[in-house]
Amino acid sequence: MDLMTQETLLLKRRAELTRDLIEIEDKLDDPMPKDWGDRASERQGDEVLEALGNSDLYELRRIDAALGRIADESYGICAKCGDSIAEERLRAVPTAALCRQCA
Numbered sequence: 865m866d867l868m869t870q871e872t873l874l875l876k877r878r879a880e881l882t883r884d885l886i887e888i889e890d891k892l893d894d895p896m897p898k899d900w901g902d903r904a905s906e907r908q909g910d911e912v913l914e915a916l917g918n919s920d921l922y923e924l925r926r927i928d929a930a931l932g933r934i935a936d937e938s939y940g941i942c943a944k945c946g947d948s949i950a951e952e953r954l955r956a957v958p959t960a961a962l963c964r965q966c967a
Contacts, residue, residue, distance in 0.1 A: 865951050870958055871934050877958075878927045881920045888917045926959035933961070942966050 892913055933939040940949050942963040949963045960967070 865940060865954060867934055867939060870939070870954065871931065874927050874930055874934075874958055878924060878931075881924045881927070885917060885920050885924070888913050888920070892917075923959075929961065930959040 896907075930939065933941075940951075940954060941947070942949055943961045944966040945963065947963050947965075949960055953960050953964055
């Protein structure tokens with residue numbers, strides 16, 4: 865497995881998520897409309913944005929953990945059993961910390 869390629873992919877995805885989170889935060893900071901109907905609709909939209917933001921934060925944490933494993937040379941080694949994680953799994957789920965059996 866080419867760790868440089870994996871690291872590049874992870875860093876690219878991390879940058880995308882960071883941009884998305886900045887946009888979400890900016891939209892959530894918009895002032896609420898004065899009309900009650902518009903305000904209710906805006907609040908529903910905000911709830912969706914918050915859920916997307918939480919999902920992005922979760923993925924960002926997983927990416928940071930994977931980058932940490934690359935840095936400490938434990939990337940591709942199952943955190944539970946110590947066996948190697950299959951390359952196919954790492955290609956499909958670059959943030960995987962567990963092998964298929966332990967997951």
